[in-house]
């Protein structure tokens with residue numbers, strides 16, 4: 001008999017096909033209750049942003065594995081997992097480049113007005129000779145990176161190739177980083193034209209990009225977020241953009257996904273993405289294979305491929 005697993009977030013079709021071949025998959029949003037299957041479920045699969053709601057974790061007494069299709073663990077109660085001897089796995093390494101690419105895509109799109117200009121062409125404004133605002137140069141500008149993990153470093157590498165000056169803030173200085181370190185996030189923002197959020201979500205980073213940081217970035221500054229909406233005080237961000245205290249933003253993540261503040265939808269100095277930084281065929285395939293590998297190892301009693309708990 002195939003083991004039962006609970007799926008909390010859809011995956012790409014070939015991965016779901018492989019899941020279906022090996023497991024009886026219960027897609028949580030389609031289920032009225034977990035009660036009937038709960039005693040048989042030893043593993044759940046979820047996304048980094050979705051995580052596992054506490055009531056779902058509590059409803060599965062035999063749970064032994066939470067396989068995250070992503071690197072963020074902030075939406076899973078890791079302490080509860082440790083207490084209950086539940087393993088938690090992620091998909092490290094394979095999505096770093098795509099997330100860094102998304103940061104650069106948002107940076108270019110917001111700086112050069114790519115989305116606005118696309119609309120200008122589609123809406124027939126070009127032949128009319130309607131005025132369109134100039135963009136801003138990216139090369140030579142100063143980028144501040146919030147969180148210099150794997151993704152932060154990959155963003156730094158790309159920004160340097162664009163001739164940007166890169167500095168960073170993290171909980172502590174990273175000796176071999178080769179980049180200017182600012183112990184204060186406000187100082188980093190003051191010394192940056194563009195602030196890129198690449199820090200892990202969770203209690204330690206909640207709201208660290210606050211009103212003071214946004215004001216330090218200033219009215220010509222640009223905020224890019226490819227990490228977690230929770231790292232930025234979203235109300236302060238909306239207010240700063242509305243009041244012209246911040247120049248623009250490129251956002252892939254939000255505080256209450258999939259809800260995006262209505263005020264942002266009306267701003268054309270803001271570029272919005274629906275949490276898609278790792279959403280390429282190649283990366284989602286590689287992530288899905290890691291999830292499949294972790295599930296198979298767990299059910300066979302072999303060592304897990306990429307356990308964080």
Ligand code: 8YV
Pocket residue numbers: 009046047048049050069070071072073095275276277278279
């Ligand atoms: C994914 C993410 O979009 O890695 C993460 O933590 O949030 C993203 O890469 C997500 O995990 C898939 O839902």
